[in-house]
Amino acid sequence: MPLLQRLRDELEAPPQGRRFGQGWISGTLGVVLGAATLGGVLCLRYPSLLTTPEIRAAIDVPTFRIVLMAALVLAFVLGGVSAALRQNKLLGFTAMAFVLVATALGGSGAHAQGETPGSLYFGLDWFFLNLILSGIVFLPLERAFGRTPQAVFRPEWREDLLYFFLSSVLVQSLTFLTFAPSKALLAHTDWDALRTWVRDLPLAVQVPAIMFLTDLVQYWVHRVFHQVPFLWRFHAIHHSAPILDWIAGSRMHVMEIVCLRALTVMPTMLLGFHESAVQIYLVVVYLYATWLHANLRFDVEWIKPILATPRFHHWHHGLGKEAIDVNFAIHFPVLDRVFGTYHMPKGRWPSGYGVDSHRVPSGFVAQFLDPFRRKQQES
Numbered sequence: 001m002p003l004l005q006r007l008r009d010e011l012e013a014p015p016q017g018r019r020f021g022q023g024w025i026s027g028t029l030g031v032v033l034g035a036a037t038l039g040g041v042l043c044l045r046y047p048s049l050l051t052t053p054e055i056r057a058a059i060d061v062p063t064f065r066i067v068l069m070a071a072l073v074l075a076f077v078l079g080g081v082s083a084a085l086r087q088n089k090l091l092g093f094t095a096m097a098f099v100l101v102a103t104a105l106g107g108s109g110a111h112a113q114g115e116t117p118g119s120l121y122f123g124l125d126w127f128f129l130n131l132i133l134s135g136i137v138f139l140p141l142e143r144a145f146g147r148t149p150q151a152v153f154r155p156e157w158r159e160d161l162l163y164f165f166l167s168s169v170l171v172q173s174l175t176f177l178t179f180a181p182s183k184a185l186l187a188h189t190d191w192d193a194l195r196t197w198v199r200d201l202p203l204a205v206q207v208p209a210i211m212f213l214t215d216l217v218q219y220w221v222h223r224v225f226h227q228v229p230f231l232w233r234f235h236a237i238h239h240s241a242p243i244l245d246w247i248a249g250s251r252m253h254v255m256e257i258v259c260l261r262a263l264t265v266m267p268t269m270l271l272g273f274h275e276s277a278v279q280i281y282l283v284v285v286y287l288y289a290t291w292l293h294a295n296l297r298f299d300v301e302w303i304k305p306i307l308a309t310p311r312f313h314h315w316h317h318g319l320g321k322e323a324i325d326v327n328f329a330i331h332f333p334v335l336d337r338v339f340g341t342y343h344m345p346k347g348r349w350p351s352g353y354g355v356d357s358h359r360v361p362s363g364f365v366a367q368f369l370d371p372f373r374r375k376q377q378e379s
């Protein structure tokens, strides 16, 4: 679509067109905030369909309405500032259009549209919460401590944002598929004494224990995904990201997400860790995975041998012979040392990122189908 293409060109404007005072910053912030307000209004109108029960229970709706009202005004003002400053009015007008549509749908006063609550829902609220919170943390960090200068809207940002969007909105089915195998096993194991003992351990012991057990399973599942050709077709999608930043780690085939998570949660579930410890771990692993992929030059000397740093995982994504099948752990590099896959050449980073064994197509749909297609070609 020409309009979408023009919008994309504006977001990906060259550095000389993104400087302060040229209306790019206000326009981009306006578009993102405008889209978020529209999402917020849709969540108010269709809460059972578009929001997750946990977030719904935790959010105070009157406060949310005030925040939404402020966001609507701010997005509109940002759009206006951009339209005034920038020669190309598209960013500014798009931001304002989002606000107008959001307002037409009821704005911050929108009410639920008499929907019949069903059991299926999409985590639209989770997507926006996720995007805004991760963005607030990682975008300024990458600007201040970026290893390589790269734009927020760098090549293939749309693909990675789509992966991020889908893994957030499909939260219900992904959570179900992740926990279903463990729950089935749980019903057939009788380890009550052990589980009570684990459950009563201090949280400060439980959380690192979950991190270690999960990483141990993750290490081997991950390694198998690299070494079994049929599985590598799925995992190669994750490795196809040409540029690493805070959102690039979201690129993962849905089959892999389900297999990896279902297997890695097993020890945690079977050993009966306390729900609070599991919840803390889920936040930790989420932030940790984002940090590992982020474009950050942090590589603190004393922490390197103990905890995985961005440079450690960037080598896992590196191009070239030395980067093949190294650094599988996501928390504890000691696992790679023990199993002989540790690779951290002093002070160096990989020359580039991607897959050199075969070509992964670009675009979400092509990547989704690719692992299945390859099978047909070979058989």
Ligand SMILES: [Zn+2]
Residues within 6 Å of the ligand: 222, 226, 235, 239, 316
């Ligand atoms: Zn990998």
Ligand SMILES: [Zn+2]
Residues within 6 Å of the ligand: 238, 249, 293, 313, 317
């Ligand atoms: Zn990765």
